[in-house]
Amino acid sequence: MLRVIVLGAAAGGGVPQWNCGCRICRAARGTHPSLQSTQSSIAVTADDAHWFLINASPDLRQQVTATPALHPRPGELRHSPVAGVILTNGEVDAVAGLLSLREGSPFTIYAHRQVLAILASNSIFNVLNAELVGRQPVEADRAFAPTLPDGSPSGIEVLPFVVPGKRAWYLEGHAHPGRDDDGDTLGLRIADKRTGQYFYHLAACARVTPALAARIGGAPLVFFDGTVWRDDELIASGLGRKTGQAMGHIAMSGADGAIAALADLGISRKIFLHINNSNPALCPDSPERMAARQAGWEIATDGMEIVP
Numbered sequence: 001m002l003r004v005i006v007l008g009a010a011a012g013g014g015v016p017q018w019n020c021g022c023r024i025c026r027a028a029r030g031t032h033p034s035l036q037s038t039q040s041s042i043a044v045t046a047d048d049a050h051w052f053l054i055n056a057s058p059d060l061r062q063q064v065t066a067t068p069a070l071h072p073r074p075g076e077l078r079h080s081p082v083a084g085v086i087l088t089n090g091e092v093d094a095v096a097g098l099l100s101l102r103e104g105s106p107f108t109i110y111a112h113r114q115v116l117a118i119l120a121s122n123s124i125f126n127v128l129n130a131e132l133v134g135r136q137p138v139e140a141d142r143a144f145a146p147t148l149p150d151g152s153p154s155g156i157e158v159l160p161f162v163v164p165g166k167r168a169w170y171l172e173g174h175a176h177p178g179r180d181d182d183g184d185t186l187g188l189r190i191a192d193k194r195t196g197q198y199f200y201h202l203a204a205c206a207r208v209t210p211a212l213a214a215r216i217g218g219a220p221l222v223f224f225d226g227t228v229w230r231d232d233e234l235i236a237s238g239l240g241r242k243t244g245q246a247m248g249h250i251a252m253s254g255a256d257g258a259i260a261a262l263a264d265l266g267i268s269r270k271i272f273l274h275i276n277n278s279n280p281a282l283c284p285d286s287p288e289r290m291a292a293r294q295a296g297w298e299i300a301t302d303g304m305e306i307v308p
Helices: 023-029 060-065 092-101 113-121 123-127 210-216 287-294
Strands: 003-008 041-045 051-054 082-086 107-112 133-138 156-162 186-192 198-202 222-225 270-273 297-299
Touching (some): 107 113, 113 133
Parallel strands (some): 051 082, 082 107, 107 133, 198 222
Antiparallel strands (some): 003 041, 041 051, 156 186
């Protein structure tokens, strides 16, 4: 049976962001610590013993410490239930946590060759011992079955697919280490091969195309990009100079936003994650949270456990 744990629900920087004095970050540090959230990642298992991480956030060490299911097995000096990491993009908040997994436990990194090329071009990722940590390329629209460290089946099948997005911001103005135009932003369909349970994970998405809507329609569970409430949110709040679209993220609200785009697709459970500290929907008593809730959406929180 599939089980999902939300390790982190926030966008890059987390909540509170280290250098941010906005209203939400101030509240998270003071009167409303429940607003605190680490950077986006989930863990999924089909056997309750071996786990696959979807993205490795910079907060991964903290997330593992806070999640008993990811602790070493009792009586073992060195052990980890983490069998693999599946990367959906090459942004800092998706790959930096790999550096916390450098202490000698075997696992496999699964990613599109565009993202693997980014890792290969940066020698700091060589701290991951190649004899223990494999790097397995995946292809869009071709399902793969991640394996356990001993090579046995995990019981999970993953179908990656390209979604509208953009390359990592730190590559803007530079040649991409990869060769393709697609593959920098992936969505995932994750399924239990035995039970047929499945869900979708889209931590980044710039827009909902007709093809994407057709793909995820009728799903029992969708985790979806909830970075900003409105496209010009960072500009209007004085926190940045880019729109959500310029960063490769669709807004929650608006005629072209995620709430409207996914409204009539028959999805049983819809959960926003990768939520920026600027997003007023983080606040439980805000009009934006009420609007999202009335539209059938949940806001992910760290530690949330879900069975699709």
